[in-house]
Structures are given as structure tokens and as C-alpha cells.
Amino acid sequence: MTSLFDNSPKKAGYSFPAEWAKHEATWLTWPHKEASWPGKIDMIYAPYCEFIKIVAQGEKVRINVNDEATKAFAISKLQEEGADLAQIEFYFNPSNDAWCRDHGPAFLLNPKAEQQKVVIDWGYNAWGGKYPPYELDDVIPTRIADHFSLPVFNPGIVMEGGSVEFNGAGTILTSRACLLNPNRNPHLNQEQIEEYLKECYGAEQVLWVGDGIVGDDTDGHIDDITRFVNANTVLTVVESNPLDENYILLKENLEELKAMRLLNGEPLNIIQLPMPSPVIHEDTRLPASYANFYIANAAVIVPTFRDVNDEIALDIIRGAFPDRKVVGIDSTDIIWGLGSFHCLSQQEPAV
Numbered sequence: 001m002t003s004l005f006d007n008s009p010k011k012a013g014y015s016f017p018a019e020w021a022k023h024e025a026t027w028l029t030w031p032h033k034e035a036s037w038p039g040k041i042d043m044i045y046a047p048y049c050e051f052i053k054i055v056a057q058g059e060k061v062r063i064n065v066n067d068e069a070t071k072a073f074a075i076s077k078l079q080e081e082g083a084d085l086a087q088i089e090f091y092f093n094p095s096n097d098a099w100c101r102d103h104g105p106a107f108l109l110n111p112k113a114e115q116q117k118v119v120i121d122w123g124y125n126a127w128g129g130k131y132p133p134y135e136l137d138d139v140i141p142t143r144i145a146d147h148f149s150l151p152v153f154n155p156g157i158v159m160e161g162g163s164v165e166f167n168g169a170g171t172i173l174t175s176r177a178c179l180l181n182p183n184r185n186p187h188l189n190q191e192q193i194e195e196y197l198k199e200c201y202g203a204e205q206v207l208w209v210g211d212g213i214v215g216d217d218t219d220g221h222i223d224d225i226t227r228f229v230n231a232n233t234v235l236t237v238v239e240s241n242p243l244d245e246n247y248i249l250l251k252e253n254l255e256e257l258k259a260m261r262l263l264n265g266e267p268l269n270i271i272q273l274p275m276p277s278p279v280i281h282e283d284t285r286l287p288a289s290y291a292n293f294y295i296a297n298a299a300v301i302v303p304t305f306r307d308v309n310d311e312i313a314l315d316i317i318r319g320a321f322p323d324r325k326v327v328g329i330d331s332t333d334i335i336w337g338l339g340s341f342h343c344l345s346q347q348e349p350a351v
Contacts, residue, residue: 016202017109017349020321022349023058028100029098031337032098037334048334051301051329054296054329057299064093066094071090074090097137101339102124102127104144104161120201121141122158123155123159127160127219161346163223164197175225177210190208212225213249214285232266232269237274238251239275244275273313274312274313275289276288289303292340303331303334
């Protein structure tokens with residue numbers, strides 16, 4: 001551990017920018033694993049390509065594909081949605097699954113360095129070994145870094161992009177349910193994990209909430225619960241129905257957020273976001289949450305669920321992003337894969 005931290009990204013002046021900072025591109029991994037959307041994978045391509053179409057209006061979209069046949073199929077689906085193919089690039093990085101937030105590269109910046117951009121390649125084990133195989137996904141960050149001749153840091157522990165949230169001013173937000181789960185890094189305690197996060201992401205502070213929403217197979221990713229929208233403000237989901245199984249855990253998370261203090265000693269500015277009604281498919285409760293939005297250059301893209309709370313949530317998110325267009329895209333079919341737009345994407349910041 002000491003040798004890594006002696007030469008950590010933080011000590012070299014690198015940090016992970018907030019998602020609202022300007023992007024060079026958004027990275028995706030084209031969905032192809034039918035087992036992730038059993039009986040529904042054909043239905044996800046229209047909303048998925050609508051998402052790409054909107055993102056491509058403000059930045060490059062870089063898509064990992066398995067082979068030429070996958071690329072051709074992706075182009076045909078993107079053309080059906082009218083996406084700007086001039087803004088879309090394909091890279092032959094074979095994958096096991098589509099969740100690029102978790103297996104994709106984490107890009108860090110140091111504007112003062114000769115090499116201004118670097119990549120962190122965390123270990124990846126498909127959320128605690130739940131969905132083998134995952135060996136192809138695990139090496140994607142280094143494949144991408146090698147293609148662009150970017151230096152790579154290898155911390156040597158498991159970490160997923162959806163488990164951490166950043167305010168761009170030294171603070172990371174995460175959940176105990178995920179990062180302290182023994183299926184990730186059983187040899188590390190909370191203090192040791194905090195040290196990895198701070199040294200590898202260039203941060204000064206880690207704040208912890210408790211649990212994730214019901215149906216989240218990642219063991220509680222923060223990107224389904226609480227999201228920074230600026231350096232001192234979070235949107236956090238709450239459940240209004242006391243009989244709902246998310247009610248107590250989200251109430252407890254809210255109380256923890258209220259007690260938190262940022263590096264400057266100030267409390268968080270907390271905006272509450274409703275949950276949609278339970279989304280059930282084949283007797284399975286799905287992790288539907290409006291918090292799984294993605295902040296692109298052109299827009300903030302929000303999953304919607306054909307629910308009475310869709311417009312309420314969109315209006316709240318519009319209030320949090322007065323300078324950005326906020327767009328809802330139906331995620332009812334995509335969420336059958338147990339994730340939505342934020343889970344599927346990873347931003348590459350502009351230098």
C-alpha cells in the first residue's frame with residue numbers, strides 16, 4: 001500500500017473532476033448480453049440510442065464494441081434514432097456486459113502537468129462476483145489508456161464508478177453498504193478504503209451514507225441514491241410511502257446527509273427528490289430511481305418510468321440545473337437490466 005501511495009495520483013496533482021465539468025467525450029459499452037435484459041434486450045436499443053443522440057449534441061460519444069458485426073448493428077440502431085454519427089467513435093474493446101460506469105476508465109486531470117490526463121484502472125469483479133465472467137470488462141480501462149497513450153494507475157483493489165460521487169472540490173460521497181461489503185475488498189477497513197479513495201481520486205474527504213435502494217444488485221451504489229449537482233448541493237431520493245421498503249433506509253440516509261459537513265465546515269444543501277412508484281417486472285422489484293441521471297455537456301438526461309412522479313422529478317432536477325437542458329427518457333425497459341443511464345456511461349473530462 002505504501003508504495004502506491006508514495007506515487008499516488010493525488011501526490012502527482014491529479015484529481016477526478018465533477019461530472020458537470022466540461023467533457024471531451026462520454027464512454028459507453030454497447031449492450032449485447034441478453035442475460036442482463038432477459039426477454040427485453042431488443043427493447044432497450046431505442047431509448048439507449050436516444051440517450052446517445054442527446055449526448056452527442058454536445059460531445060463525442062466513444063463506444064466499446066466487440067467486433068465489426070456489433071459495430072454495424074450499433075450504427076443501424078443509431079441511424080434509426082437519427083443520432084449524429086460524425087460525433088460517434090467506435091473502439092474494439094470486447095466486453096462481458098454494458099455497465100461502463102463500473103468497468104470503464106476513471107479519467108483524472110492535472111492541468112499543470114506535462115501529461116494532463118491519466119487513467120485509473122481499478123479492479124472489477126462484477127459487484128462481488130455476482131455475474132461471471134467479467135475478465136474482459138476488467139481490462140477495458142487499460143486498453144483505452146493504451147490506445148490514447150495515457151499513463152495508468154493500478155490501485156490493486158476493487159472499485160466501481162457508480163459507488164462514488166464527487167463534488168469537484170475535494171469531497172467524495174459513498175455508501176457503507178457497497179464499499180464495506182466483504183465481497184469487494186474484505187482485507188480493508190473503512191479507514192483504509194478512505195485512504196485509497198483520497199489518494200487515487202485526489203480528494204480530501206469521504207462522506208458515507210448507509211444503504212442503497214431495494215433491488216440494487218450492486219449492494220448500494222450511491223448513483224441511485226444521492227448525487228452532487230454543485231460543490232455544496234446534493235439531490236437525494238426520499239420515499240413518501242411509509243409502507244414502502246425503501247422508506248426507512250432513505251429516511252436514515254437523509255438524516256446522515258443533514259449531519260454532514262463539507263471541508264469548509266458548511267452543511268450540505270439538500271434537495272429532496274421523489275422515488276417513482278415500485279417498478280416490478282416478473283415479480284422482481286427493480287432499482288428505479290430518478291437519481292441515476294447523467295450530466296452531459298448538452299443536457300442532463302434523466303430516467304423516467306411512466307410514473308406520476310416523472311414530471312415532478314424532472315422539474316426538481318431542472319431547478320438544480322438552471323443552465324442545462326434537462327431531458328427525460330423512458331427507462332422502463334432499460335431498468336430491467338438493474339441500471340440506467342448513469343450506470344451505462346462514464347465521462348471523459350476535457351483538458
